[in-house]
Amino acid sequence: MTTVQPNMPAAISLLLRLFLLLPLSSTAAAAADSWDSSLVYAGCSAATFPAESAAQLDLDSLLSSLANSAALSPYSSFTSSSVSGLYQCGGDLPLPSCAACVRAAIQRLSSLCPSAAAAAAQLRPCLLRYSNDSSFLGRPDTSLAFRRCGPPSPSSAAADRQAALSALSAPPGAPFRSAAAGAVRGAAQCAGDIGAAQCGDCVAEAVARLTAECGGAGAASGDVYLGKCYARFWPAGEEGSQPSSCAHRRRTRSADLWALFSLVVVVVVVAVSKA
Numbered sequence: 077m078t079t080v081q082p083n084m085p086a087a088i089s090l091l092l093r094l095f096l097l098l099p100l101s102s103t104a105a106a107a108a109d110s111w112d113s114s115l116v117y118a119g120c121s122a123a124t125f126p127a128e129s130a131a132q133l134d135l136d137s138l139l140s141s142l143a144n145s146a147a148l149s150p151y152s153s154f155t156s157s158s159v160s161g162l163y164q165c166g167g168d169l170p171l172p173s174c175a176a177c178v179r180a181a182i183q184r185l186s187s188l189c190p191s192a193a194a195a196a197a198q199l200r201p202c203l204l205r206y207s208n209d210s211s212f213l214g215r216p217d218t219s220l221a222f223r224r225c226g227p228p229s230p231s232s233a234a235a236d237r238q239a240a241l242s243a244l245s246a247p248p249g250a251p252f253r254s255a256a257a258g259a260v261r262g263a264a265q266c267a268g269d270i271g272a273a274q275c276g277d278c279v280a281e282a283v284a285r286l287t288a289e290c291g292g293a294g295a296a297s298g299d300v301y302l303g304k305c306y307a308r309f310w311p312a313g314e315e316g317s318q319p320s321s322c323a324h325r326r327r328t329r330s331a332d333l334w335a336l337f338s339l340v341v342v343v344v345v346v347a348v349s350k351a
């Protein structure tokens with residue numbers, strides 16, 4: 077299901093194992109909400125802030141600023157003296173769900189890697205990312221964070237898939253895009269800290285990967301999450317359903333992303349099937 081980088085230090089490996097023991101499904105409270113709280117991926121740096129340090133206090137305050145802001149806006153970023161962070165909710169997510177999603181992402185990270193100097197968590201509808209290296213903010217990042225292709229689809233869906241994917245990658249500009257072509261639906265989202273042109277480039281890269289890696293295999297659905305954007309497609313009428321076969325669950329160690337994070341050693345990629 078997951079593989080562990082061979083050079084991963086034992087402590088990180090242990091952290092990963094502990095994480096994998098955590099319940100993967102969402103809480104009852106989240107299930108009562110209408111939004112999909114599935115975890116797509118999460119990762120964090122090996123470096124941590126010392127307990128009760130000024131940096132740790134900065135991090136706590138950054139995270140609560142992000143959580144509070146998510147009730148008011150689908151995107152925000154904050155920078156303090158020791159840490160910078162952002163969240164991005166899907167463009168079609170109502171703000172109360174955005175706030176709930178960002179809070180859930182913060183909770184995920186605080187159980188996975190409390191006090192990490194840099195971390196990212198992507199739940200299905202929202203991304204949360206922070207680092208004590210503020211240079212990640214505003215910088216494009218097309219490193220692969222997660223990819224999954226669904227089971228094969230009827231070959232008749234190929235043209236629809238192609239049409240939906242080209243609609244997603246067509247115009248630069250909007251940070252959130254959705255597409256519908258025949259029996260296929262698609263969506264793409266950029267993090268709000270990159271510009272329209274960079275967003276266009278990022279989505280084009282995600283769509284190219286979807287086409288090459290999932291489309292080529294005739295998959296009925298596909299998800300590609302890069303550092304600052306994602307693109308997805310799925311069969312009409314199956315929004316929220318998770319492919320259970322032919323899954324490519326991948327743990328990546330992308331040079332770009334990790335350079336950004338300075339000392340990040342591990343990315344935990346967990347695909348969660350909704351029960």
Ligand SMILES: *[C@@H]1O[C@H](CO)[C@@H](O)[C@H](O)[C@H]1NC(C)=O
Binds near residue numbers: 123124125126193208
């Ligand atoms: C981030 O914090 C860690 C842990 O305190 C430290 O080792 C690292 O040098 C910091 N990186 C930057 C860019 O400040």
